[in-house]
Amino acid sequence: MKEFLLAFLGSFCGGIIFNIQRKNLIWAGICGGLSWTAYALTYEYTGGIVFSTFIGAVVVGLYSETMARILKTPAFVFSIPGIFPLVPGAGAYFTVLYIVNSSYSDAVNKGVETAAVAGAIAFGILFTTTLFQFGVRIKERIGRND
Amino acid sequence: MQTKQVMEIASLSAEILLSSGAEIYRVEYTAKSICKSYGIECECFVMPTGFTISCTGDKNETLTYVKRVENRTMDLHKIDSINAFSRRLENEKIGYEDAVKILKDIEKMPYFKLPTRCIAAGFIAFSFTMLFRGTLKDSIAAFFISMLIFKVKNDIESIGFFQFFEYFISGMIAGGVSLIAHKISPALNIDKIIIGSIMILVPGVSITNGIKDALYGDLISSFTRLGEALFIAIAVGVGVGIMLTFSVYWM
Structure with missing residues (x-):
């Protein structure tokens, strides 16, 4: 619960930096909180960082697509602040820091992990977006057949 | 028409x-x-x-x-x-x-005002330092460092140097001020403070967007974005690294 609030705060302020509308800020914050909670829970049970990030990103995708339909706003308004807690910024920083300290094997480890995490986020969000578009298309087709 | x-x-x-x-x-x-x-x-x-x-x-x-x-x-x-x-x-x-x-x-749509964004940057650092298992003191230190970084970065931006210079200077500030804070109160964890306070600088969203572009088939722009993200990470990392290396030899 404490972590939910912290991630909420992070995404909320991320929303301010990315300049989204005031009425959407709270929803973007909740998106970040949910994604971090999903990530933290999965990480606790499985211990796989890439898999947990993927689950977190799927939650972001589902939430933002749903809210986009309810609030009539494009989905990225929620998804970009929502992935803010998940993005591998610290990983990118550590990679370079290891290179500066000339411990290259650590740098490669961290770099590959960063790339994998970023890929997991992108795939997670794209996965849900595609699912939603698929659903919309099936709905249209059913509507046409009637 | x-x-x-x-x-x-x-x-x-x-x-x-x-x-x-x-x-x-x-x-x-x-x-x-x-x-x-x-x-x-x-x-x-x-x-x-x-x-x-x-x-x-x-x-x-x-x-x-x-x-x-x-x-x-x-x-x-x-x-x-x-x-x-x-x-x-x-x-x-x-x-x-x-x-x-x-x-x-x-x-011309208005941005949030500068103080608001400064405080937001501070809170981002605060919450991420806590999320990375830092103590409350670390988070408060990160809060102020991040606000300082955001202000300085904004100032350099308005003078109009090239982009990576901003990140380099911001990284140096993050490293330097955290070291000073550590010197004043040795209970602080330098790593946690630095990670939290550079959270507003690091290119996590660009990396993710770069991969997203690749998935949509825009390969050229995907590599441009990833390259930009890489250079930003290098600028920040080298900035922090220089300060940390200074501290090893001279403090």
Whole structure:
């Protein structure tokens, strides 16, 4: 619960930096909180960082697509602040820091992990977006057949 | 309406989208759909650093617009407004003057005020330091460091140096001030403070967007974005690394 609030705060302020509308800020914050909670829970049970990030990103995708339909706003308004807690910024920083300290094997480890995490986020969000578009298309087709 | 005017509207909205950090496919789609809603077929080619739009004009000549986009920030509200604008065009015809006026209004859309964003940057650092299992003291230190970084970065930006210099200086500040804080009160964890306070600098969102572009098939822009993210990470990392190395030898 404490972590939910912290991630909420992070995404909320991320929303301010990315300049989204005031009425959407709270929803973007909740998106970040949910994604971090999903990530933290999965990480606790499985211990796989890439898999947990993927689950977190799927939650972001589902939430933002749903809210986009309810609030009539494009989905990225929620998804970009929502992935803010998940993005591998610290990983990118550590990679370079290891290179500066000339411990290259650590740098490669961290770099590959960063790339994998970023890929997991992108795939997670794209996965849900595609699912939603698929659903919309099936709905249209059913509507046409009637 | 003349083809030239339609092209102007399309290129203006593409420019706003691109400089607000929209994805490539969105820029291409918007430019095309704006032209389409005025009954013109156009082709456009978009890269993160600029774009070209081209179509056949009234007298069968080719009209091409090339635009270089230099400063790219993240501004979701502008993207949102342009999106709404292009949706509106699909349903109703808007005259040239009105459309340009709407676009100019969107371009001047107010940002949050600087103090607000400063405090937001501080809270980001605060919450991420806590999330990375730092103590409360670490988080408070990160809060102030992050606010300082944001302010300085903004100042350098307004003077107008090249982009990576800002990140380098910000990284040096993060490293240096955390070291000073550690010197004053040795209970603080330097690592946690640094990670939290550079959270506003590190290019996590660009890396993710780069991969997203690749998944949509925009390979060139994907690599450009990943390259930009890499250089930002290098600038920040080297900035922090230099300060940490100083501390090893001279403190």
